[in-house]
Amino acid sequence: MNAAVNAMPQNITPKRGWRHLSAEQVEAFGAELDALRKEVMADLGERDARYIRRILKTQRYSEVAGRALLFAGFLPPAWIAGTALLSLSKILENMEIGHNVMHGQWDWLKDPALNSMTYDWDNTCPGDQWKHSHNYMHHTFTNIVGKDRDVGYGIMRLSDDQPWKPQYLFQPAYNWILAAFFQWGVALHDVEFERIGRGKSFAEARKQLSGIWKKARKQVFKDYLLFPALAGPGFVFTLAGNVTANLIRNLWAYAVIFCGHFTEGVEMFSEEEVEGETRSEWYLRQLLGSSNLEGGRAFHILTGHLSHQIEHHLFPDMPAHRYAEIGPRVQEICKRYGLQYNTGSLPRQFGTVLKRIHRLALPGRRRAAATA
Amino acid sequence: MRGTGWKLLDNPITRAMASPLSVDDYLTQFNPLWSVAEVRGRIERVERETADAVTLHITPNGHWQGHRAGQHLVLGVEIEGVRHSRCFSISSAPADAGITVSVKRNGQGLVSNYLVDQARAGEILHLSQARGEFLLPEGNGPLLMISGGSGITPLMAMLRQCVREGQQRDVVFLHYSNSYIDTLFRAELRALAERFEWLTLIQVVNEGAPLAGDRRGLFSAEQLVELVPDYAARTPLLCGPPALMERVNAAFERAGLATPAQEQFQVKVSSAAGEGVVLFSKSGREAAGDSAGSLLELAEQQGLNPESGCRMGICHACKCHVSEGRVRDLRNGEVRDVKDEDIQLCVHAAAGAVQVEL
Ligand SMILES: Cc1cc2nc3c(=O)[nH]c(=O)nc-3n(C[C@H](O)[C@H](O)[C@H](O)COP(=O)(O)OP(=O)(O)OC[C@H]3O[C@@H](n4cnc5c(N)ncnc54)[C@H](O)[C@@H]3O)c2cc1C
Numbered sequence: 270m271n272a273a274v275n276a277m278p279q280n281i282t283p284k285r286g287w288r289h290l291s292a293e294q295v296e297a298f299g300a301e302l303d304a305l306r307k308e309v310m311a312d313l314g315e316r317d318a319r320y321i322r323r324i325l326k327t328q329r330y331s332e333v334a335g336r337a338l339l340f341a342g343f344l345p346p347a348w349i350a351g352t353a354l355l356s357l358s359k360i361l362e363n364m365e366i367g368h369n370v371m372h373g374q375w376d377w378l379k380d381p382a383l384n385s386m387t388y389d390w391d392n393t394c395p396g397d398q399w400k401h402s403h404n405y406m407h408h409t410f411t412n413i414v415g416k417d418r419d420v421g422y423g424i425m426r427l428s429d430d431q432p433w434k435p436q437y438l439f440q441p442a443y444n445w446i447l448a449a450f451f452q453w454g455v456a457l458h459d460v461e462f463e464r465i466g467r468g469k470s471f472a473e474a475r476k477q478l479s480g481i482w483k484k485a486r487k488q489v490f491k492d493y494l495l496f497p498a499l500a501g502p503g504f505v506f507t508l509a510g511n512v513t514a515n516l517i518r519n520l521w522a523y524a525v526i527f528c529g530h531f532t533e534g535v536e537m538f539s540e541e542e543v544e545g546e547t548r549s550e551w552y553l554r555q556l557l558g559s560s561n562l563e564g565g566r567a568f569h570i571l572t573g574h575l576s577h578q579i580e581h582h583l584f585p586d587m588p589a590h591r592y593a594e595i596g597p598r599v600q601e602i603c604k605r606y607g608l609q610y611n612t613g614s615l616p617r618q619f620g621t622v623l624k625r626i627h628r629l630a631l632p633g634r635r636r637a638a639a640t641a
Numbered sequence: 642m643r644g645t646g647w648k649l650l651d652n653p654i655t656r657a658m659a660s661p662l663s664v665d666d667y668l669t670q671f672n673p674l675w676s677v678a679e680v681r682g683r684i685e686r687v688e689r690e691t692a693d694a695v696t697l698h699i700t701p702n703g704h705w706q707g708h709r710a711g712q713h714l715v716l717g718v719e720i721e722g723v724r725h726s727r728c729f730s731i732s733s734a735p736a737d738a739g740i741t742v743s744v745k746r747n748g749q750g751l752v753s754n755y756l757v758d759q760a761r762a763g764e765i766l767h768l769s770q771a772r773g774e775f776l777l778p779e780g781n782g783p784l785l786m787i788s789g790g791s792g793i794t795p796l797m798a799m800l801r802q803c804v805r806e807g808q809q810r811d812v813v814f815l816h817y818s819n820s821y822i823d824t825l826f827r828a829e830l831r832a833l834a835e836r837f838e839w840l841t842l843i844q845v846v847n848e849g850a851p852l853a854g855d856r857r858g859l860f861s862a863e864q865l866v867e868l869v870p871d872y873a874a875r876t877p878l879l880c881g882p883p884a885l886m887e888r889v890n891a892a893f894e895r896a897g898l899a900t901p902a903q904e905q906f907q908v909k910v911s912s913a914a915g916e917g918v919v920l921f922s923k924s925g926r927e928a929a930g931d932s933a934g935s936l937l938e939l940a941e942q943q944g945l946n947p948e949s950g951c952r953m954g955i956c957h958a959c960k961c962h963v964s965e966g967r968v969r970d971l972r973n974g975e976v977r978d979v980k981d982e983d984i985q986l987c988v989h990a991a992a993g994a995v996q997v998e999l
Pocket residue numbers: 713727728729730731742743744745746747748749750751752753754791794795904905906907908955
């Protein structure tokens with residue numbers, strides 16, 4: 270809890286980081302965010318279009334250049350530069366383009382190449398499944414233990430409210446496996462293996478898996494067979510470059526995404542708590558369940574502006590480069606309402622994520638059940 | 642490169658290389674005219690016709706399959722970053738190099754005003770192939786072309802074709818406009834009429850003194866009989882504002898004649914709200930049909946963004962699969978049941994439960 274919240278009258282037990290607010294204050298807070306959203310959405314225009322088209326151009330050029338350089342991958346400098354460019358392009362495509370386009374942030378451009386209904390990203394997770402598991406499940410049920418599948422991806426314990434199981438003892442280790450194969454984790458986590466046969470039919474899971482297989486095999490074919498084969502004698506160099514680029518993209522996406530909801534101080538929620546939630550309360554849950562990363566402009570772009578996780582969760586369909594602009598205003602609103610605005614550098618925030626992963630590997634919970 | 646050349650770039654290998662994006666997603670970044678299948682064009686020159694109209698001279702890329710005089714295309718242009726699509730008739734003859742469209746300001750309309758005031762040489766346009774059934778009649782029979790305002794454009798293409806092909810076809814070109822200076826292609830029309838015996842040009846203006854042979858006022862059946870006594874013996878072609886077209890059609894009907902072949906620039910769409918419940922099955926959203934007019938508007942209200950174009954039932958960009966339901970065609974009010982059918986969302990409203998695959 271930060272200083273502002275601690276400074277609030279302590280006569281009521283703050284069940285959540287917003288329980289010091291009256292119902293009217295909660296609504297007023299929501300109205301301020303609504304107004305902010307409206308203001309930005311009405312201002313969208315040429316500047317935003319130029320921005321995303323420049324990102325698109327940068328991504329496509331770096332991908333083409335990277336893949337071309339890897340054809341000369343037997344020369345170490347070409348291999349390093351090619352792999353770096355391909356990593357950059359994959360990060361840009363997944364984070365600033367794919368994720369955001371599929372959120373519908375650019376639908377208003379009416380450009381078929383940037384339409385959320387048709388866009389599919391350079392990732393083993395099929396776009397349509399992602400839109401369900403992420404846009405709908407994760408963004409609607411953010412940090413609700415048992416509903417938001419991003420809380421632990423079905424394999425990790427990231428909230429005190431998740432009951433402990435012996436397998437979690439190993440999570441400090443397999444956490445890194447998840448990180449290295451993050452795109453596969455993303456692709457598979459909506460299949461909900463642990464629910465199959467209970468609440469989820471085999472048929473439904475089979476359908477999802479066949480969608481993932483259809484997408485993933487094209488991804489694998491492209492990066493691990495086709496481009497290496499086109500390199501002829503340089504097969505292994507291109508293969509190694511592509512594997513490395515995918516690995517770097519995986520590690521980066523993993524770090525950014527885990528810093529969005531599992532840092533110290535973010536709150537988790539139970540299903541009962543959010544029953545009958547108003548839109549303003551939804552805003553509050555998004556705010557208190559998310560955390561930001563501080564950094565320069567290039568850093569924000571490379572995170573797909575998920576470094577502004579708070580703003581993204583408040584306004585998921587707002588073009589992401591606007592988050593950086595409205596960040597200070599959101600922070601100012603939070604300050605006035607005595608609400609936590611969780612932000613910090615990547616190393617600091619990621620450090621707290623690792624702490625959480627290690628602490629929750631062990632049984633027991635830090636908070637008392639008083640939160641429920 | 643010709644269309645077929647580009648098609649070579651679109652093969653299983655290149656598609657796999659680009660996957661999950663398309664080959665175009667890459668090509669376009671290098672040159673906006675490059676595409677393996679899409680028609681795009683560059684504005685070569687913007688010619689001012691009147692204070693309220695311009696002609697855009699466009700060079701389409703290799704995918705353009707040509708047009709027949711009288712056809713139109715759907716033109717997509719970026720305005721403040723956003724792509725807008727509208728229909729425009731092609732005003733050039735098929736034999737001309739490149740194509741032209743002539744655009745007249747349409748009230749406060751966004752695209753027409755943009756094109757008239759701000760279109761520049763070098764700009765890239767998204768185009769459809771030419772389409773439409775409003776065509777120059779085959780054979781050599783006498784014609785009566787009736788147009789009003791910007792409705793002159795498809796007829797101009799037909800007239801130009803007659804001229805290019807040396808068809809000495811008996812044509813009466815009857816055009817209605819506000820004034821002479823407001824008339825598209827005025828100089829060219831006069832020059833043609835002076836040069837060719839077979840062409841009779843008659844203008845009816847709303848303002849200013851009419852020249853010899855011309856008239857002032859609005860269309861009437863009496864005026865038609867007076868200006869073109871043999872009109873019933875000619876094949877009539879009609880394009881203009883709705884008010885003019887209604888009057889002309891009524892006059893032909895009253896005379897017991899078939900109404901002219903025609904092209905509508907403005908489609909009358911009723912704005913009646915829908916009814917029932919609409920389920921957008923892919924997104925899982927549900928909406929009351931009566932909260933919007935067309936299914937397209939309803940989908941947009943729900944935050945869905947299906948592709949759309951002309952929004953008047955012409956371009957078919959918003960066609961979408963309806964698994965089942967009852968819909969009303971907003972062009973004629975007809976209600977019908979559909980099952981597993983692609984319908985144009987912009988000119989259909991819900992008339993009961995509807996399930997749209999969006
Ligand atoms: C087959 C076909 C061929 C055509 N060929 C041609 C052609 O060759 N040349 C040509 O010039 N046109 C042609 N048109 C017509 C052209 O498509 C329309 O002029 C165009 O769609 C208008 O687009 P816009 O963006 O300018 O108007 P829109 O912005 O779409 O507006 C449509 C109408 O609504 C009115 N309007 C818009 N906003 C407001 C407001 N806030 N308040 C009040 N009224 C408003 C406008 O004044 C306009 O009349 C053709 C149409 C069709 C269907």
